[in-house]
Amino acid sequence: MTYFTAVEAAGGIPLGIAPLPERKLRVLYENCDALLLPGGMDLDSDSYGGGPGPEGEVHPELDRAELLLTSWARQDRVPLLGICRGAQLLNIALGGTLWRDLPSECGAAGHGGGEDEPTRHHDIAVAPGSRLRAILGSDSLPANSRHHQACRSAGDGLRVSAHAPDGIPEAIEAAGADADWFAVGVQWHPEELPHDHPAGSRRLVEALLHAAQPVSALLPAG
Known part of the structure; x- marks a missing residue:
């Protein structure tokens, strides 16, 4: 299943949109009821002041566009779902930090994401009382894993709402002063799981749609 x-x-x-100039991007944004920030290439460290370090292919203009979209969504309380890279971008947009290369920075080698490396699978532990727990209906469930970067510390107005067995964050969501904003980021790829899988796209996207009512369009940026 695709996004x-x-x-x-x-x-x-x-x-779907391309990384357009701000004026055109704003026109599209204003015709959408929610945002879906998808997975993809690494975030350019220059987009968030990360300095030199390990990273794969990057797309600075896409980063710029998605950071703008996220900023607008937070201001306007437009519902947002981030997947893999999209979760990392949500975190960066709100001032969080990233593990830029899990194997070399913290020895977490069980998440996949290497070139030609197959998708891996592991359980995730979901935080009790979190929005994600209400969406998925479980405290623990299996998920796929195909990433070498991940959220490290949660940004302002975010909290970590799920962890992998090694402690790496697997999900973030709006909290505190931003708790009224539907903003959820998951590190796994729900669109690649069976539609009725407990961590699959059905529950997550349906929750996004519900938060976006009335729905006229959703926006997989990129």
């Missing part, structure tokens, strides 16, 4: 079919299967109308 587009996941949105369609949940009853939404997906609209």
Whole structure:
């Protein structure tokens, strides 16, 4: 299942965009009821002042566009779901930090993400009382894993809402003063799991759609 079919299967109308100039990006944004920030290439460290370090292919203009979208969504309380890179971008947009390369920085080698490396699987522990717990309906469930970067410390107005067995954050969500904003980021790839899988796209995207009512379009940026 792709991001587009996941949105369609949940009853939404997906609209994909390119990293456009700000004025044009704003026009598209104002015609959307929610944002879905998808997975993809690494975030450019220059986009968040990360300095030199290990990273794969980057797209600075895409970073710029998605950071703008996230900033607008936070201000306007537009519901947002970030997947893999999208979760990391949500965290960076709100001042959080990243593990830029899990194996070399903290020895966490069980998350996949290397070139030609197969997708891995592990359980995730979901925080009690979290929005994610209410969406997924479970405190622990299996998920796929294909990433070498991850959220490290949660940004302002965010909290970690799930962990991998090695302690690496697997999800973040809006909290505190931003608790009224539906903003959830997950490190795994729900769109690659069976539609009815407990960590799959159905529950997550349906929750996004519900938060976005009335829905006219959802936006997988990129």
